[in-house]
Structures are given as C-alpha cells and as structure tokens.
Amino acid sequence: MRILIATAGSRGDVAPYTGLGAELRRAGYDVALATTDAFAPLVRDAGLEFRSLPADTRPHAGVRSRRELMRAGAAFITELGQEFADALADGTDLLLLSATTAPLGWHLAEATGIPTLGVYLQPTAPTSDFPPVVTGSRSLGRLGNRAAGRFALRMADRVYEQAVTELRHRLQLPPLPASVMRRRQEEANWPVLHGFSTALVPRPSDWRSGMEVAGTWWPHLDATERLPAELEDFLAAGCRPVLIGFGSMAAGDGERLSEIAVRALRRAGLRGILQSGSAGLAADGDDILTVEDVPHTLLFPRLAAVVHHAGAGTSAAALRAGVPAVAVPVTADQPFWAGRLASIGAAADPIPFRSLTAERLADALGRVARQQTFTRAAVTAAHHMATEDGAGLTLKAIQQMTGA
Numbered sequence: 166m167r168i169l170i171a172t173a174g175s176r177g178d179v180a181p182y183t184g185l186g187a188e189l190r191r192a193g194y195d196v197a198l199a200t201t202d203a204f205a206p207l208v209r210d211a212g213l214e215f216r217s218l219p220a221d222t223r224p225h226a227g228v229r230s231r232r233e234l235m236r237a238g239a240a241f242i243t244e245l246g247q248e249f250a251d252a253l254a255d256g257t258d259l260l261l262l263s264a265t266t267a268p269l270g271w272h273l274a275e276a277t278g279i280p281t282l283g284v285y286l287q288p289t290a291p292t293s294d295f296p297p298v299v300t301g302s303r304s305l306g307r308l309g310n311r312a313a314g315r316f317a318l319r320m321a322d323r324v325y326e327q328a329v330t331e332l333r334h335r336l337q338l339p340p341l342p343a344s345v346m347r348r349r350q351e352e353a354n355w356p357v358l359h360g361f362s363t364a365l366v367p368r369p370s371d372w373r374s375g376m377e378v379a380g381t382w383w384p385h386l387d388a389t390e391r392l393p394a395e396l397e398d399f400l401a402a403g404c405r406p407v408l409i410g411f412g413s414m415a416a417g418d419g420e421r422l423s424e425i426a427v428r429a430l431r432r433a434g435l436r437g438i439l440q441s442g443s444a445g446l447a448a449d450g451d452d453i454l455t456v457e458d459v460p461h462t463l464l465f466p467r468l469a470a471v472v473h474h475a476g477a478g479t480s481a482a483a484l485r486a487g488v489p490a491v492a493v494p495v496t497a498d499q500p501f502w503a504g505r506l507a508s509i510g511a512a513a514d515p516i517p518f519r520s521l522t523a524e525r526l527a528d529a530l531g532r533v534a535r536q537q538t539f540t541r542a543a544v545t546a547a548h549h550m551a552t553e554d555g556a557g558l559t560l561k562a563i564q565q566m567t568g569a
Contacts, residue, residue, distance in 0.1 A: 166567060167256050170284065171199045171270060172263035173218055173245055175413040177476040179204045180384035181286060181360055182263070183211035187385045188556035189563070199252040211385035216252040218245055239324045242269070246328035249273060250335060259567065264289050268325045269332060271346050276336040282566065283357030284559065286477050287498050290357075290376060291315045292369035301500040311371075322347060356566075358559050361477060364484065364549040365505045379562075380553030381481045383462070392463050396438070399454045403436055405469040406454075407530060410440030414474045414495040415518070419445030426472075427453060428523035433530045435469065461486075469534045472526065475503035475515065484511060487547040489539035491529045493518050510542030 168189055170182045179200050186196045190212060197214035208215040246269045253260075257279055262270040264285040274281045287298050291314025293307035299317055304310060322344040329343045354375035359366075360382040368378045392400075400406070409426045423439065427448045430437040439446040439455045447455045461479065465471060465486035473479045475492040480502045483490045490512040492503035506512035513529040533539045 167195045167197070167258045168261060168563070169197050169199055169216070169252065169257040169259070170261040170263075171218070171249065171252065171266040173201055173241075173265050174263075175476075176204065176207070177412060177478040178263065178265065178286065179207060181382040181478055182261075182284070183207055183213065183385040185261075185284065185360070185382040185556050185559060186213045187211045189560060192560050194563075197257075199249075210387070218248050218252060239327065242325055243328040243331065245269065246332040247335070249332070253277065253279070259563065268321070268343055268347065269328060271350060272329060272332050272336060272338065272341075276338055280566065281355075282562065283355065284382075285357055285359050286361065286382075287501075288359060288361075288366055288369075289318070289321075290369075290372055291318065293371055294369040295366075295501075298498040298501040301504070303504075318347065319344065356562065358555075358562060360555050360559075362481060362484070362546070362550045362553055364509065364546040365480070365502070377558075377562075379558040380555030381485070381550065382555045382559070383485075384460075384478070386460050386462050390460055390463070392459055393456070396454065396456055396459065396464070399438070400467055403452075405467060406436035406438050407470045407472060407534060408438045408440060408464065408468050409472040410442050410446065410479075411444050411474045411493070411495065412476055412479060413443045414476075414499075415442070415444035417444070419447065422446055422521075423448050425521060425523045425526060429526035429530060432523060432527035433534070435530060435534060438464075438468075470530060470539075472530070474518075475499040475506065477502055480506055481550075484543055484546045485550050487540065487544040489513075489533040489543045491516065491526065491533055493521055493526075509546060511539060511546055513539070 170186055172178055172182050182198055186198050190196045197216050198208045199216040199218050201218050205215045249269050260270055260279050260281045261284045262281055264287055267283055270281055291311045293311045296305050296310045297314045297317035300313055305313055325343040354373060356375045358377055358379040360379055362381050363378050422444055423446050426439055436452045439448055441455060441457055461482035465482055465488050468488050470489050471483045472491045475494040476499060490506055492506055492512050492515045494500040494503040494515055495518040503515035507514050513533050516525050
C-alpha cells in the first residue's frame with residue numbers, strides 16, 4: 166500500500182511526520198511525504214520518498230500579528246493548493262492530511278476517491294475545555310471557548326476560500342465553499358488522530374466521534390547520530406547548561422536576542438547553549454556555546470532547562486526529557502502550548518516575545534533551573550508520555566481502515 170503524508174509550514178510542522186512515516190515504512194508500507202522543498206533532506210534522511218509542495222514558507226515565518234498571519238497564510242495556502250494535485254500523480258492509496266493540508270486534501274479525495282485520515286499536530290475542533298489554539302491560552306469560559314472555536318474555524322475557511330475555488334476548478338469539480346466541505350467532514354465523523362500527548366491536552370469530552378489523541382509523533386532519529394564533539398566537551402566541562410533557541414521564529418532579531426540571552430544567563434549564574442535557528446543567535450565564552458541544529462532527543466536530557474518559542478514539537482521534546490522550560494511564544498499556536506506547559510507546572514509563566522527582557526528571563530531561569538517543583542512536574546509528564554505510542558496507535562488505525 167502506498168501512503169502519502171501531506172504537510173506544510175515550518176520545520177516543526179514537518180519533522181514529526183518523518184518519525185511517523187518511518188514507523189509506517191517499518192510496518193511494510195510504501196511511504197512518501199509531501200512538503201515544501203526546504204525539508205527534502207529531512208524527509209529523505211528518514212528513508213521516505215520526498216514529493217514537492219513548492220509553496221514558499223519564508224514570508225510566513227517572519228509574521229507575528231494575527232492580521233498579517235491570515236494574509237500571509239491565505240497567499241501561502243493558495244500557492245500550496247495549486248501544487249498539491251501533482252503530489253498525488255505518482256500513485257497514492259491512502260492520504261494522511263495535516264491540519265494545514267486537510268482543507269485542500271478533502272477536495273482531492275472527492276476528485277480521486279482516495280481515502281483520507283487526519284493526522285493533526287494541534288487541536289483545531291471547538292471545545293469548551295480550552296480556547297482555540299490561534300487565540301492564545303486564556304480561557305473564555307466554557308461557552309466562550311466553544312464559541313471562539315467555531316469563530317476560528319470560520320476564519321480558517323476564509324483563509325482557504327480562494328485556494329479551494331482554484332483547486333476545484335483545476336480538478337473540474339463544481340464550485341463548493343470551504344465551509345460547506347468542512348461541515349460535510351464533521352457530519353461524516355471524518356477520523357482525525359492528534360499527534361500530541363494527553364499529558365498536555367487530554368481528549369476533550371465534547372469532541373465529536375472520530376477524533377482521538379494518539380500521542381506524540383517523534384521526529385526520526387538515526388541510531389548512529391551523535392552530538393558534535395565540541396558540544397560534548399562543553400556539556401562535560403561543568404554543571405548542566407540551559408539551552409536558548411527560537412527554532413524557525415524571530416528571524417532578524419538575532420543580535421537583540423543574543424544580547425538578552427547572554428545577560429540573562431550571567432545574571433542567573435547559569436551556563437548556556439545558544440541554538441542559532443532562524444534568528445541567528447550567536448555568542449562565545451567559557452560559559453556559553455553556540456550550536457546549529459542538533460537532535461533534541463540527544464541534547465535535552467542533559468540540560469537544566471530549555472528556553473524556547475513553545476512550538477508543539479519543542480514543548481513535547483522538553484517534557485519527554487523531563488526538563489523544565491521558560492516559554493517565550495512568538496505567534497500562532499505558541500501561546501497555547503506555552504500556557505499548557507505552565508498549567509501542568511513544567512514551565513514558568515510564559516514571557517511574550519515582545520515583552521522579553523534580560524531581567525525577566527534571568528528571573529524565570531533562576532526559578533525553573535533551581536526550584537525542583539518545575540523539574541518534578543516535567544518528570545511526571547515524561548513518565549506519562551512514555552506510556553503513549555503515537556505512531557503505533559496510528560498504525561493500528563490505518564490497519565483498521567484498510568483491512569490490512
């Protein structure tokens with residue numbers, strides 16, 4: 166059976182599917198991953214076939230306001246939709262759709278008859294338990310949360326409207342609004358598995374049938390991969406350091422963030438590792454080391470704390486390692502995940518990106534790195550996550566769907 170996983174966005178929107186895809190391939194499936202060209206090496210390193218979705222994510226990565234995010238998102242999605250059909254051309258028996266690609270993939274499924282399964286990294290369905298992930302972490306009350314969730318879906322439908330119109334024209338399908346297709350999927354109880362841990366987000370009791378929380382899909386890691394020798398030497402040279410990094414966020418803010426990071430680390434009396442990322446963090450010294458991308462799985466268990474942008478993948482990786490965090494959310498779903506980390510006691514109260522100062526960061530770091538309550542909460546979550554098998558549960562769902 167040929168399975169195509171389709172996703173798009175930043176590295177955090179792609180990397181989890183490399184691990185899921187590798188698990189499905191080990192089970193005997195022929196797996197391809199369709200995403201933007203920048204992540205072709207990531208896909209191929211996991212032993213998966215790469216199929217190109219050539220939309221450009223770079224303008225989207227630097228966006229911070231919600232209005233800018235919607236405008237950039239609509240342009241990105243429209244470009245993405247025009248290329249999505251080509252990714253199916255080489256043959257597909259089952260289509261696994263991320264939250265970003267599902268509102269396009271439904272129309273492709275209508276045109277081709279290919280069965281689909283949702284594989285989401287964020288909870289997008291309205292619920293009384295929490296507000297929609299795009300609005301932050303502050304609860305609006307049970308009625309308010311659900312109403313806001315429905316409103317967020319209507320806004321998403323607007324983002325996809327032009328892309329859906331153009332895609333259906335290309336597929337020679339009759340016109341159909343994005344909102345109508347979404348409601349059809351909901352009424353049919355279209356199956357969606359969510360690749361995050363119930364340690365952070367238990368399954369809401371008011372979700373419809375067909376929606377489940379599977380557990381985290383961990384990025385593929387080659388069994389032979391090791392940390393760079395320079396990093397190993399730094400880790401061995403003193404007490405556990407703190408990692409500070411913002412992933413694919415904060416492009417253009419590297420100089421300011423590097424200065425804040427160094428001042429905060431020294432004010433808190435902690436050793437630090439700066440992960441350069443898109444921001445270009447950089448600093449040198451006996452107590453500070455700058456690194457490029459390194460596997461979280463190998464590095465995080467050896468840290469005292471992690472300062473990060475609260476992307477879903479980084480948040481999960483820190484918890485898996487039993488390491489507390491200081492979350493500095495920038496945009497999109499990051500305030501939501503930052504709030505969830507704080508709510509279980511595994512992170513300090515989030516520091517919004519625009520409010521970040523060396524003094525605030527030093528204070529938060531001093532608390533999470535030295536107060537054991539934060540570490541104990543992270544370790545408790547790690548033990549819970551160890552009982553979950555997100556890839557295994559997804560494999561079982563696919564076997565049930567296909568009768569394999």
